[in-house]
Amino acid sequence: GAGVSQSPSNKVTEKGKDVELRCDPISGHTALYWYRQSLGQGLEFLIYFQGNSAPDKSGLPSDRFSAERTGGSVSTLTIQRTQQEDSAVYLCASSFSRVAPLHFGNGTRLTVT
Amino acid sequence: SQQGEEDPQALSIQEGENATMNCSYKTSINNLQWYRQNSGRGLVHLILIRSNEREKHSGRLRVTLDTSKKSSSLLITASRAADTASYFCATDAGETSGSRLTFGEGTQLTVNP
Numbered sequence: 754g755a756g757v758s759q760s761p762s763n764k765v766t767e768k769g770k771d772v773e774l775r776c777d778p779i780s781g782h783t784a785l786y787w788y789r790q791s792l793g794q795g796l797e798f799l800i801y802f803q804g805n806s807a808p809d810k811s812g813l814p815s816d817r818f819s820a821e822r823t824g825g826s827v828s829t830l831t832i833q834r835t836q837q838e839d840s841a842v843y844l845c846a847s848s849f850s851r852v853a854p855l856h857f858g859n860g861t862r863l864t865v866t
Numbered sequence: 867s868q869q870g871e872e873d874p875q876a877l878s879i880q881e882g883e884n885a886t887m888n889c890s891y892k893t894s895i896n897n898l899q900w901y902r903q904n905s906g907r908g909l910v911h912l913i914l915i916r917s918n919e920r921e922k923h924s925g926r927l928r929v930t931l932d933t934s935k936k937s938s939s940l941l942i943t944a945s946r947a948a949d950t951a952s953y954f955c956a957t958d959a960g961e962t963s964g965s966r967l968t969f970g971e972g973t974q975l976t977v978n979p
Contacts, residue, residue: 757908788969795954796909796969812966844908852958854899855967857908 755779757858759845765864766835774830774861778847785822786855787830788844796844802828803851835865871970872955878976885942887973889955890935896960898931899967900940903952912940912953947979 758777766772778785787799798812802822813819817835822828832839842862846855872889879885889898897916901909915922915931915938922929928941942949952974956967 786966795971798966798968801966809966846908852896854911854914855901855909857910859906859908 757845757847757856759843759858759861761861762859763862763864765866768837768865769834771831771833772835772863774832774843774845774863776828776830776845776847776858778826778828778845779856780826782847782849782856783825784848784851784853785828786846786848787820787828788846790842790844790860792841799830799843832863835863837865839863840865872953872973874973875971876974876976878978879945881945881947881977881979883945883977885945885949885975885977887940887953887975889938889940889970891938891955891957891968892936893957893959895933895957897958898929898938899956899958900927900929900938901954901956901969903954903972905951909954942975945975945977947977949977950975 760775783804785802788796789799790796800813800820801809817833820830842860844857844860846857848855895917897914899914900912902912903909913924913927913929915929917933926943931938952972954969954972956969958967
């Protein structure tokens with residue numbers, strides 16, 4: 754079956770513009786995570802969705818960042834008024850439950866010029 | 867500082883040698899997971915060890931967990947050039963940590979043919 758799919762794979766945008774990053778999780782996975790990875794660094798937690806529960810947004814770095822998950826499936830991470838420090842790889846992961854191992858997509862590499 | 871810190875940061879060995887990577891963490895955990903990341907790709911789950919387990923094997927991988935020292939090690943035996951990747955430990959502190967797996971900064975392993 755298909756794995757976690759993220760689009761676009763690369764995005765270059767100008768400072769101040771808004772961007773939308775998309776994640777298609779594995780079918781049937783109720784848990785969905787967004788992480789951010791700067792070059793050569795570990796993963797920084799952003800947000801977590803579990804079923805119909807309220808998302809855990811505690812990792813979002815500012816109010817310019819928001820995410821939605823429609824119908825318990827596809828998720829969109831939106832960054833408004835992008836800044837150069839937003840440049841990173843944004844990774845999406847899904848799992849059967851909170852305690853199950855994560856399945857990652859290949860990420861979206863965002864470059865803000 | 868960050869939960870789940872790996873050392874060394876980088877490791878270079880010859881094919882056929884064993885590679886050992888260590889992970890230290892600060893809080894109590896439910897489980898600890900190891901992931902692998904090839905350049906430009908997402909992370910792939912390797913192995914999960916629960917807090918009541920001390921050692922676990924999967925193929926050429928051996929993971930140990932010492933909860934008294936809050937540390938884990940990942941041993942790759944008889945390494946191959948294809949094992950070249952970054953390796954991350956991730957800790958699950960249970961509900962007290964909310965929903966997140968906390969990742970370390972990773973160890974970059976290079977296996978020279």
